[in-house]
Amino acid sequence: MSVTTVIESRDAIFDEERFTSIPRPRDMIHQSSSKSITQAGDDSGEDPKNFSEAMASRDVHFWKEAIHDEIDSIMHNNTWVLADLPLGSKALGCKWILKIKIKVDGTIDKYKARLVIQGFRQKEGIDFFDTYAPIARISTIRLLLALAAIHNLVIHQMGVKTAFLNGDLDEEIYMKQPEGFVMPGNELKVCKLKKSLYGFKQAPKQWHQKFNDVVLSNGFALNQADKCVYSKFDTSGKGVMICLYVDDMLIFWY
Structure with a gap:
């Protein structure tokens, strides 16, 4: 009889054998389910390779919704302004990456x-200049999970949507206007980047810098042993600890 080890907090369960035998989504899709996904997607059942393919696919409505959701996030964040390209400068290109996200059971999750x-x-x-990604040490994560189990702490896990768009750029960088969103009357202008975008080499670093500034300005203290761990406690000893892993984080409530 096998024994499964479970570490449990008040609102999270970490089961070390729970997911080991679950096949990957692609392995679970049998002929019948694969056929249904192909019918729900384009004729080939594959992700569109570019913007034009998405607009010509049978799922154009879903792709338009996904693309506009991304553009809304970018524009709401004041990511760029239109400007003339300075002499001697070159504008970087950009591309739409389009994926159909699949659930574990093989059904479509989202576009x-x-x-x-x-x-x-x-x-x-x-x-x-500098490039790095903020990643907490695995030993730190294991230690915090063990302490949470011992002291019955509350654990929350969350991911930051479009995290890299929050980073402020220090460099002067220009980008061509994205396909499908070239402003009429301003076709010759380019995007002068104010915020980071996915694909930038410094995007993870700029995100971490912004996160670090905001968290520290709100009274958190930086752990000197692991620069991806932040904590804040009140006079009674109760508080919160944040463990950052790129754009995901574990939050421990004391």
């Missing part, structure tokens, strides 16, 4: 669109 800049064309020392 996802992401505008990605061609960061591979950036020049070091001009378009970017």
